Amino acid sequence: MITPEQMTALQDALEKIAEPVTDYIIKDVIRRIMEAGQITRTAEYLVKQAFWLRNSRDGLIVLLRKKNVPKAIINTFTKAADIVYKQMGAEPDEISDDILKAAIKLATQNFTNLTQTIGMVDPFGVALPMQQAYRSCTDYAFKMVLSGAQSYQQACYEASKNLIDQGVRVIDYESGRHTSVDAAIRRNIFGGMGLMVEQLEEHLHDQMGANGWELSAHEACAKDHEPYQGRQFTNAQYERLNGTATSPGILKRRIGTLNCKHIAFPVILGVQKPIYSQKELADMRARNRAGVTFEGKHYTMYEATQMQRQIERAIRNQKRRITAFEQLPGQQDKLRAARIKYIALSRKYKEFSSVAGLRTQDARLLVEDFGPSQERRAYQVEQSA
Helix, strand or coil, rough: CHHHHHHHHHHHHHCEEEEEEHHHHHHHHHHHHHHHHHCCCCHHHHHHHHHHHHHHHHHEEEEEHHHHHHHHHHHEEEEEEEEHHHCCCCCCHHHHHHHHHHHHHHHCCCCCCEEEEEEEECCCCCCCEEHHHHHHHHHHHHHHHHHHHCHHHHHHHHHHHHHHCCCCEEEECCCCCCCEHHHHHHHHHHHHHHHHHHHHHHHHHHHCCCCCEEECCCCCCCCCCCCCCCEEEEEEHHHHHHHCCCCCCCCCCCCCCCCCCCCCEEEEECCCCCCCCCCCCCHHHHHHHHHHHECEECCCHHHHHHHHHHHHHHHHHHHHHHHHHHCCCCHHHHHHHHHHHHHHHHHHHHHHHHCCCCCCCCCCCCCCCHHHHHHHHHHHHHHHH
């Protein structure tokens, strides 16, 4: 079966797909906003804007090809399938290969669909598709400077403020709701990987003539799955618990979906003993409840892992704010504040991880356009504050 550590590594690999997309769009939009604010004739602006709008989509497509996104999805899904078969001591066959190919095709298609709904929040607080948002942001900067309503520096900041604060979004055009790109990828592609693993395990279940399932167990388990992890179930019991992809069961969050790291693997009841004893499972629950206390607040170990993820996201966002303010004219005060906050978050991350006994994950903190020189300047500013 796939261990929680392996599942986390697979999820991290897929989540990284979103990083270049986010960084590219933020950098590109701000550059166009700054150009728009420098143009003094309407005719010239309209010609340049048409060029920007055409290239905004083309540039993103080129980036995705350059980053080999389809290949990254294929590699990650293939690795997940390999782990399932190696753990069960089985060999892939034609049916399992078909499951893998179908999952890869669907995941790649889902990612393509996500890129087609990418957008951002414009200066007026409206979530718009990417090209419309480009138009709204550049229109704002051009008109405010041309009319004299705002200075060049102020107009560029106001035009890009919501993009800096909220990042790149994925928009549901039917409901109008929008979410971050990394959250949308996690929900769609991670969910697809979980369903693929489930189908492979079901195929192995039938191959070996199993009559039950065992749910994997791990430390720092979420509250909704903790009562069930490590236990064995008959086929009927497990179906009532987990439901199916189209029919809900007792669990509102199906196994292997929505960031769940559990795997259900086939067993022959009465022959295969559970991997964990009842005492071991009870000890896991006790350690989870004991958790840690940080800055006067108690966290279960599960809550501590979620807090660690939250700080990691905050650090990535702060790095993007720094690179954005480095581009924008006349934003030295905001750049200085962003650098100081980044250092404070970095220290909090290390301290919280140490108190919680969690390993820090430097790979999760990487942002493409933030390098050693930005890191060095941030520390220099913080030390002089």
